[in-house]
Amino acid sequence: MSLNVESRSLTAVPAPPPLRLIDDTGHAVAESESGGFTLPALATLLGLYRQMVVARRFDVQVTALTRQGRLATYPSALGQEACEIAAVASLAPQDWLFPTYRDSIALLTRGVEPKDILASFRGDWHSGYDYPKHRIAPQATPLATQALHAVGLATASKLKRDDTVALTLLGDGATSEGDAHEAFNFAAVWQAPVVFLVQNNQFAISVPLDKQMACRTIADKAIGYGMPGYYVDGNDVAAMYAVVSAAMDRARSGGGPTLIEGLTYRIEAHTNSDDPTRYRKTADVDLWRNRDPIERLEKYLVAQGALTAEVRADIVAAAEQLATTTRDCMSEQAVIDPLELFEHVYSTPRAALAEQRAVLAAEIDGDAAASAALSSASNEENSR
């Protein structure tokens, strides 16, 4: 039976070890094992560490708010900080980021205010930040659709002879979507300056990767499209930063697209409405908790003498400050005007929409008489 995953495991070629620059124990790997990539400078790594700690504090805080019922939903990226932060750190100011619903900490790291990130999860509007200012597209919900937008934007940049590069974040499940295939192919054919960063967190809600695909790694697929692919330890921020930055540079200098797979793990549930105990073992989760990307870099930085108690205290204080800001913004009531529902659908007003808007306005005013009058206004001519 072809649907049986076991039946093909006999012929499957085992995946190679992912590329890493700092191993699980916090030691730099030998140069011969670094795939030609150089360990980033200590100052860079310290900056990445700081961003990861702050991002995790935000993620934990928002998950707590969701459990308290104060947010409609929040897809956590706990455990995926190395991928998220390395991606954003690799962006030049002019570059565009195309994130998914799980990538809120990438938005945070690129400078979006917590209140603007949470606007959609609070249910204020479908999305709530200044996209052109931050150069971040709305967080995509339909899987892999944003990858095509990234390819289009990158192609437009190329047509205009700009040096803007697009980076899109995808999950492992999204690579099964047709839009992912089309995006990879269009990017390679058009040599678009775009980088695809697939965070392989090993689950599409409950479905493990071996039920998504039969090849060794997602990165292997790159060869089929005619672009380079890298299989990277997604919990090693040093490797992620080195590989993503190199891919961004290559795209910027006319070298075309790159597919990068970061092997990581989704520590939290898919969202607050998911129950992961139904499809994975606690022991597996614990295994990956012990491969924590922040602890790994911390060991390295401490050993290098770069992370002193003073620096650590400063980072923790910044993270706590952000948590406070995040909690505080929840008590601010966003101005929500129901009549705005009609405002942005079209650039030019439509008569039929104006009529419906008037009906809602009358309902809101609680003026039953006006409501009745308005709903029959369109039938006025009928009473001949």
Next chain:
Amino acid sequence: MSPQPTLDTGTAVRPPDNLTMAAALNAAIRDAMVDDPSIVLFGEDVGPLGGVFRVTDGLYAEFGETRVSDSPLAEAGIVGTAIGMAMYGLRPVVEMQFDAFSYPAFQQIVSHVAKMRNRTRGKIPLPIVIRIPYAGDIGGVEHHSDSSEAYWTATPGLTVVSPSNPADAYSMLREAIASDDPVIFMEPKSRYWSKAELALPVQTEPLNRAVVLREGTDVTLIAYGPTVKTALATAVQAVAEGLSIEVIDLRSLSPFDDETVGASVRKTGRAAVVHEAAQFGGYGAEVAARLTERNFFYLAAPILRITGFDIPYPSPKLEEYFLPTPDRILSALSTWEWS
């Protein structure tokens, strides 16, 4: 209604010529591209071949690979990348080669093209034109003759239009390209080779307006795209039967021009809508419902729909039995009680 934007006619006025709708569409894209360097054109076979219907003939040679390009054969990819280009300041005009070939792009159109402006509170407008050759009567094999307009008109955020003649084809496409909103531009395949004497650039009625093509006093016959010709033929044929038919070409399906159509229906008191698409849940249902809601006491009879049957579009030898004809329309009108 918004004021009609004036087309930037940077291109010189040309002497009158006998032009097909395909040629008028071609000229519209070309003139728009001359006037606005941010317009790019891509899709399947739109480059050196000039499109399977030759609507983009010569544009690749004139504007080059940077602005006119063949894309990989993937409609979601075409629309999805157009979205990204529009986000970066370009104005993409893309082609779905045939109506039914637009379905792979359904998600990109419905979930993003239609919703991006609203989702981003106007911060990301998407000035994209998606050209879709549609409808039948060309002897096409399966998947080449669908009328899919109701999928698009049921989607808030989309502007859906369909010209019925060469002059409108030129003017409406220019206006669609100039619009900051995404436009589904539905081109009736069977009318591609219809001709008119035109001096380009020509500007007809605004994009969002319906027009009364032929005045009449007894019945309002509402059509668009490929069935406008059928409706006009019906009106001519009806004269012999002593019936005066007013013919309306909707031009814009979304928005619907309640003002123009409503005025006609209140005048004649009887209306029928004609389209090739199947009847159940079709666009005609919306037309009949909203005209009835707004004009009930002016109506002497229920509004009729004369449409394709509720079956998949037939094979070439059977399509003549499917398509609404003047005879079928007149028989339907004769079912009304005429007092």
